Amino acid sequence: MKIIPADIDDLGRLLREATGRRAPVSEVDLSGLGGTVRHTPEDMTAVVGAGISLSDLQGRLGRSGQWLPVDPPAPERLTVGALIADDVNGPRRYGFGTIREHLIGLAVVLGDGRIVKAGGNVVKNVAGYDLCRLFVGSRGTLGIVVEAAFKLRPLPEAETIIAARYDDLDDTLALLDRIFEARLDPVVLDLHDLVGADSEGRYTVTVGFAGIMEDVAAQTERARRLAAFEPASLDYDGIMRDPGSGRKITARSVLPSKLGEELRALGDLPFVARAGNGILYVEGPAPFPASVNNRALTELTERIKAAYDPGGILPRIEL
Amino acid sequence: MDTIGKRKDTDSHRPPGAPPELIERLRSIVGAENVLSAAAELAVYECDAYTIEKSPPQIVVLPGSTEETALAVKACAEHRMTIIPRGAGTSLSGGVLAVAGGVMITLTRMNRIVSLDPRNRRALVEPGCVNAWITRAAAEHGLFYAPDPSSQMACTIGGNVATNSGGPHTLKYGVTTNHVLGFEMVLPDGAIVWLGCTPEGGEEVDGYDLRGAVIGSEGMFGIVTRVLVRLTAAPREFRTMLGIFESVEDASRTVGRIIAEGIVPAALEMMDGLITSAVEARYNFGFPLDAGAILIIELDGMAEGLERQRERVVEICRSCGAREVRSAADREEREAIWKCRKRAFGAAGKLSPNFMTHDGVVPRSMLPEIMRFIEETGERFGLRIPNVFHAGDGNIHPLVLYDERDPDQVRRAIAAGHAILERCIELGGSVTGEHGIGVEKIDFMERQFTADTLSAMRDLRAAFDPEGRCNPHKVFPGSFRCADWLPKKQIAS
Numbered sequence: 001m002k003i004i005p006a007d008i009d010d011l012g013r014l015l016r017e018a019t020g021r022r023a024p025v026s027e028v029d030l031s032g033l034g035g036t037v038r039h040t041p042e043d044m045t046a047v048v049g050a051g052i053s054l055s056d057l058q059g060r061l062g063r064s065g066q067w068l069p070v071d072p073p074a075p076e077r078l079t080v081g082a083l084i085a086d087d088v089n090g091p092r093r094y095g096f097g098t099i100r101e102h103l104i105g106l107a108v109v110l111g112d113g114r115i116v117k118a119g120g121n122v123v124k125n126v127a128g129y130d131l132c133r134l135f136v137g138s139r140g141t142l143g144i145v146v147e148a149a150f151k152l153r154p155l156p157e158a159e160t161i162i163a164a165r166y167d168d169l170d171d172t173l174a175l176l177d178r179i180f181e182a183r184l185d186p187v188v189l190d191l192h193d194l195v196g197a198d199s200e201g202r203y204t205v206t207v208g209f210a211g212i213m214e215d216v217a218a219q220t221e222r223a224r225r226l227a228a229f230e231p232a233s234l235d236y237d238g239i240m241r242d243p244g245s246g247r248k249i250t251a252r253s254v255l256p257s258k259l260g261e262e263l264r265a266l267g268d269l270p271f272v273a274r275a276g277n278g279i280l281y282v283e284g285p286a287p288f289p290a291s292v293n294n295r296a297l298t299e300l301t302e303r304i305k306a307a308y309d310p311g312g313i314l315p316r317i318e319l
Numbered sequence: 320m321d322t323i324g325k326r327k328d329t330d331s332h333r334p335p336g337a338p339p340e341l342i343e344r345l346r347s348i349v350g351a352e353n354v355l356s357a358a359a360e361l362a363v364y365e366c367d368a369y370t371i372e373k374s375p376p377q378i379v380v381l382p383g384s385t386e387e388t389a390l391a392v393k394a395c396a397e398h399r400m401t402i403i404p405r406g407a408g409t410s411l412s413g414g415v416l417a418v419a420g421g422v423m424i425t426l427t428r429m430n431r432i433v434s435l436d437p438r439n440r441r442a443l444v445e446p447g448c449v450n451a452w453i454t455r456a457a458a459e460h461g462l463f464y465a466p467d468p469s470s471q472m473a474c475t476i477g478g479n480v481a482t483n484s485g486g487p488h489t490l491k492y493g494v495t496t497n498h499v500l501g502f503e504m505v506l507p508d509g510a511i512v513w514l515g516c517t518p519e520g521g522e523e524v525d526g527y528d529l530r531g532a533v534i535g536s537e538g539m540f541g542i543v544t545r546v547l548v549r550l551t552a553a554p555r556e557f558r559t560m561l562g563i564f565e566s567v568e569d570a571s572r573t574v575g576r577i578i579a580e581g582i583v584p585a586a587l588e589m590m591d592g593l594i595t596s597a598v599e600a601r602y603n604f605g606f607p608l609d610a611g612a613i614l615i616i617e618l619d620g621m622a623e624g625l626e627r628q629r630e631r632v633v634e635i636c637r638s639c640g641a642r643e644v645r646s647a648a649d650r651e652e653r654e655a656i657w658k659c660r661k662r663a664f665g666a667a668g669k670l671s672p673n674f675m676t677h678d679g680v681v682p683r684s685m686l687p688e689i690m691r692f693i694e695e696t697g698e699r700f701g702l703r704i705p706n707v708f709h710a711g712d713g714n715i716h717p718l719v720l721y722d723e724r725d726p727d728q729v730r731r732a733i734a735a736g737h738a739i740l741e742r743c744i745e746l747g748g749s750v751t752g753e754h755g756i757g758v759e760k761i762d763f764m765e766r767q768f769t770a771d772t773l774s775a776m777r778d779l780r781a782a783f784d785p786e787g788r789c790n791p792h793k794v795f796p797g798s799f800r801c802a803d804w805l806p807k808k809q810i811a812s
């Protein structure tokens with residue numbers, strides 16, 4: 001069943017009814033709820049309708065010199081609601097973290113129709129439990145996010161993206177070690193290979209610095225002493241990960257220090273890695289075992305799902 | 320903790336209701352010396368830093384490992400006893416008050432840094448590890464643990480997880496939830512789970528963000544037994560400034576201007592004239608005694624560009640009416656400033672026999688408004704209310720001064736505090752930014768949250784603790800109140 005609510009109360013009513021009838025909801029069209037943005041630059045916060053695209057939101061915030069510091073692929077086709085539900089992010093994750101770190105408030109309608117207003121519009125708030133984080137990455141299995149409040153950041157004064165290319169994986173990993181030891185403070189630290197074996201310079205290490213102009217210039221200079229860095233872009237991330245590309249991408253997360261082992265085991269598959277975070281994006285079905293689970297944890301998850309979506313009308317959670 | 324190493328044979332003084340079989344069982348799990356049940360020993364645990372209400376637990380257990388914690392919790396579950404997890408007891412909201420007795424599980428013996436991994440910027444610590452110890456251990460690697468509550472020399476990581484602690488440097492670095500990657504937890508039925516990122520695992524975790532749900536749950540979901548924290552690159556340089564203002568109003572406006580200019584200081588703290596004189600009387604730092612307000616503004620980062628930002632901050636302060644802007648000359652001076660700031664609550668003792676502190680939050684742009692309101696509230700209730708707070712976060716800390724020997728003053732102090740918190744909610748804020756609801760602010764939950772939101776919170780708690788035995792009578796309206804039950808020792812006196 002597809003539902004098109006007129007407002008948040010209507011969505012509450014529709015989900016309550018669907019729960020009563022045990023009628024699964026396949027799609028929720030939030031266009032009727034509008035893409036409002038209430039931005040207060042001196043608070044460095046914004047309250048945003050879930051239906052607005054991330055690129056529209058960034059455009060609005062940018063007019064006052066601020067941004068929501070996440071950079072997932074294809075932001076023009078990503079709504080704020082999907083950004084939260086799917087917890088998507090991009091190369092600058094190393095410097096700024098994921099959406100969970102910036103979320104301060106949520107209006108969400110639970111599967112059973114209850115309207116929950118979690119958190120608030122202030123940057124620090126410990127009244128009651130932190131319900132916000134529970135919905136980040138929950139894939140829409142607990143409720144439908146209608147509105148979100150975020151902590152923002154000033155747009156950096158300057159940003160530099162540079163890259164160095166290597167034929168050999170060991171040389172590449174050695175550079176990553178040198179960058180760690182140099183105690184630089186990059187906002188991007190990526191490694192990718194989208195060209196495969198026999199291509200010259202197949203491995204690319206990409207480093208980004210952002211912030212105060214003089215700081216960015218000084219760090220870029222220090223990085224250049226470590227390798228033959230050239231100006232570069234972050235386009236590779238979209239090439240690999242844009243959901244519109246039709247590629248089936250799986251993610252694997254390891255300790256950053258274990259990334260080398262993972263890459264050696266990968267063979268010639270193309271990949272993009274967040275080297276600083278230890279996250280590896282590869283094309284193809286998940287070649288790795290699912291995360292270890294525990295019965296108490298599974299039961300805990302099922303109890304939360306059953307409490308918020310008792311009719312099971314929202315997508316199932318995969319355990 | 321050395322005073323509790325000796326167990327006295329005081330079974331005759333045990334409060335009613337502590338089952339002897341349970342005491343025996345707990346002794347066999349953790350060792351007799353780590354189970355306290357004598358009235359004199361239990362009195363140590365009758366309150367935390369919120370001293371208005373007091374109620375001792377029936378038993379205190381000090382486990383030495385995860386396994387001992389789980390076994391002790393299981394034993395309590397079988398006896399249907401409530402459990403109250405406790406760290407250093409620095410909560411300012413009665414978060415670890417044993418409202419109706421129960422078994423207090425004190426984690427202070429489990430206080431090791433288990434491992435520190437500079438390459439992956441992580442540390443694995445036990446819950447009783449003191450906050451400041453982590454930064455001390457990480458310093459040689461150029462790293463630090465960012466959340467720095469004022470009680471950081473005493474408060475423990477387990478307590479920080481329970482309350483989602485902040486501190487002066489959260490403006491730039493965020494709070495506990497942004498720096499705790501995962502933890503091991505004993506659920507109220509004794510099961511052991513690991514939530515969030517594991518010590519050997521990557522930062523992406525499948526399933527719901529249960530780590531996020533537990534952080535800030537005020538110890539009502541279970542007992543954290545090991546915590547994996549994120550370490551952050553320590554800034555190389557600091558520029559710490561004191562902006563001296565004629566009025567709180569001017570200082571408040573400066574805060575908004577700095578933020579709107581796109582400068583994110585590491586910390587932006589305010590002390591008003593009254594608290595500044597108390598701090599000066601205690602620590603002789605050299606603060607002016609006639610200033611209306613002082614802003615502590617700290618910039619940090621790499622050396623380059625910091626000086627230009629400092630100059631810009633000085634200009635903004637001057638344009639908002641600062642009389643003078645001083646800069647810390649060296650590390651010693653910076654440390655002296657922070658020592659004064661973090662001990663300001665202690666200095667309030669110079670002003671009054673007692674004080675109550677609140678920690679409401681307002682949107683930064685509402686700071687001038689709430690500061691005016693606090694001043695008016697002080698006048699209205701005939702009380703002095705000095706302020707020392709996290710201005711950059713909009714997180715106020717009015718210290719309502721009173722004398723507990725005068726019941727009328729106590730009543731007025733409570734009423735003034737409540738009026739300020741009500742106003743925070745009206746201005747679009749929250750009744751607590753750091754201290755938590757505990758037993759202290761239960762009555763505000765219904766004002767701040769809708770019935771649906773509160774019921775969703777109760778459901779979440781029931782998922783972790785279906786029997787409601789873990790740290791009960793906290794946070795939710797309708798909770799059993801020890802004030803309703805025990806004579807209010809202080810208020811009555």
